[in-house]
C-alpha cells in the first residue's frame with residue numbers, strides 16, 4: 001500500500017469499526033416492541049464511549065445520531081417513539097467520526113419473522129452490495145459498480161432507487177465521486193487505488209421512485225412498497241478493496 005493513503009485507510013478503518021460496532025450492538029436489541037429512539041440512544045452512547053461522534057447529529061439540521069428507516073422508508077428515517085413490530089424491516093444507518101475521519105455503514109434488520117418477500121428483498125439487497133464490492137479494484141469504472149447492482153436486482157424483479165447514491169468519504173461526510181447504484185458498465189470515471197467511498201444500494205420491492213415527506217428528511221417509496229438497504233465504506237487497492245465497516249463476527 002502506498003504511503004500516501006496508508007494513513008487515510010487506517011483512520012477510516014478505525015472510524016468504520018466504531019460505526020460497525022454500533023450496528024453489532026443494535027443487532028442485539030432490535031426486537032418487536034423496541035422504539036426507534038432507543039436504537040438512536042444506543043448508537044449515540046456507543047459512539048461517544050469510543051471517543052468519536054456521530055456525523056448525522058445536527059448534519060444539515062438532522063436531529064438524531066442515526067437513521068432508522070422502516071418498511072417503505074427508503075432512507076433518512078428519523079428515530080422517534082415509533083415501536084417496531086413483528087414482520088417489520090428496519091435499516092439502521094450509522095456514521096462515526098473519529099480523529100476527523102468518517103466511517104459510514106448501514107444494515108437492514110428483520111424484526112421477528114418477516115414475510116418471504118421481505119426476506120428475499122433484504123437478501124438480494126445485501127447480495128447486490130457484496131457483488132459490487134467484489135468487483136472493485138483500481139481501474140474499473142464507477143459504472144461497473146452500478147451495472148453490477150442493477151443487473152442482480154432487476155433479475156430478481158426488484159428496482160434500484162435512483163434519487164440517492166454512494167459517495168466519496170474521508171475528512172468530510174459526503175464528497176466526490178457520486179457512486180450510482182445503476183448504470184452502464186464501462187461508463188463513468190475510473191476508480192483509483194486509495195479512493196475511499198461508500199456503496200449503499202437502496203432496493204425497492206416495487207417501483208424505484210421515491211418522495212420526501214414534510215419533515216424534509218424521510219424518503220419513502222412512492223408506491224409504498226418495501227425498501228431495503230445495506231452500506232459499507234471501502235478503500236480501493238491495486239488488486240481489490242478493503243471493507244472498513246465489517247461486523248465483528250462475520
Ligand code: MF3
Pocket residue numbers: 055056057059060062066067076093094095104200217231
Ligand atoms: N448515512 C447516510 C449516508 O449513507 C447519510 C445520512 S445524513 C442524515 O450517506 F443527515 F440523514 F443523517
Ligand code: CO
Pocket residue numbers: 104166167198200231
Ligand atoms: Co453513506
Ligand code: CO
Pocket residue numbers: 093094095104105106200231
Ligand atoms: Co450511511
